[in-house]
Amino acid sequence: MKESAAMPLFKRVAEADREPLPFTLDGQSAQGMRGDTLLTAILTCSEHLRGSDFNGEPRAGFCLMGACQDCWVRLADGRRVRACSTFLEAGASVTRDPGRRP
């Protein structure tokens, strides 16, 4: 999945005055804020979370309440977590699964 000139998906409309938290996304440095979920931190600087297991098409979560299981990302320790229900920690290293093409 290519991401050319990614425009953020989410737009912050409140709570902008929080402690910034640096993290890396697929090896690139990025920044979120304390209190962000991984989903928020990723989608305010990018436009997807994972690739579909069946055609590699981009997905960016759907339900935000831990039901749809469509926002899994991977952390440096190998854990796979739901981005919607995991808070960002400073220095987190997050990688996105590109999915598979048939």
Added chain:
Amino acid sequence: MSEIVIIGAGPAGIRAAQTLAAHGVKPVLLDEAGRGGGQIYRQQPANFTRNAKILYGFEAAKAQALHTTLSNLQEQIDYRPDTLVWNAEQQVLDTLHQGQRAGRLNYSRVIVASGATDRVLPVPGWTLPGVYTLGAAQIALKFQGCAIGEKVVLAGSGPLLYLVAYQYAKAGARVSAVLDTSPFSAQVRALPGLLRQPATFAKGLYYRTWLPLKGIPVHQGVKLLEIQGHQRASGIRWLQAGREQQLPCDAVALAHALRSETQLADLLGCQFAWNPLNRAWLPVRDPQGRSSVPQVYLAGDGAGILGADGAEMTGELAALALLQDLGKQVDGARRDQLLKRLANLQRFRHGLEQAFPFPEYWAAEAADELVVCRCEQITAGEVRDAVRAGHWEINRVKAMCRVGMGRCQGRVCGAAAAEIIACESGRPIEQIGRLRGQAPVKLLPFGLEISS
């Protein structure tokens, strides 16, 4: 030791806990979320600063009252947040704490208040980034201070449609349009039922009239045709009065009302029955919330959609039933008053269903290429193939084509798949059965830590 357990710390679970504690019973309150309130009164992270009025609008007082109740109960209950119940059997619950530590809990009685998720009828393009449920759009704003995009379209049906549109516009997000599949005439016909709850009706009417006044177009009686986009949403097409219309946007929130989370009731062995109002199979319960299994009680939207006020009432009622069954003295007048208010709310709920009717044409018009199951990428055509091969019971169809077999376990696709199967097999929707609950009800990590 065997505990009295409540699953879910939303409006139903918190009121149940409060009622038990007031009668000298100390329940264990398990909640998947880190902070209490459920989805409707979900709390923002502790370092956020918006006040309750901004977060919950007209419902600020109710939300605050519920949160205060929970914090005041800390000494009287055993509250365990961040705890998912992933399996439920006779006398024992399996839990997962903070996503990695497994535990077991013996119960003597359990109140299940598992809540609801959005009911989604897929539209071509619904798997694109930028497309979310209405509930998700609301969580992004309430819980994270974000809009799901720069130009947001809210589409589908149900009261949440107008509420989320109002909340977004109030927060300074740009709402490009509201696309309601239910016609205005349906809402007029529903007036008698809706007037059963004049205050709630007035709020709904307020949102509905406020939006056009702020220049937000509201289109009713639409058929959603397609969410357009490559790599992410870029527009939406719909049909209104036979005319096709299109609007550019970068985000769509989509849902047709709510569906109950019934997996745990299923694993607990509760009997289910078809419920025409909810258009779903629901665990059966008596007016106070006793299920068909003697130790199991049901409350809140997880046992049938009634909304937050109803959840508070059914939570308290289920706790009173449990106390009575323990041989405790309860206030009969209070119980009767709750039952009466609940009956009134039920009539309002019928009104809502009339105002926002389920689009029964959806299944017949869904194209074969439409992805129904986003986990396993199963199309409407593949579901129809299974039906044409002679299968019509939903678990058989699942076995044949994997619809409902993915990671979400049918939470997202189940309702839509049932509609397609019923339509293709020519059977009434209630005849095709319901997806069986399976443990674990949500994914577990392989590296599960087992505590002794």
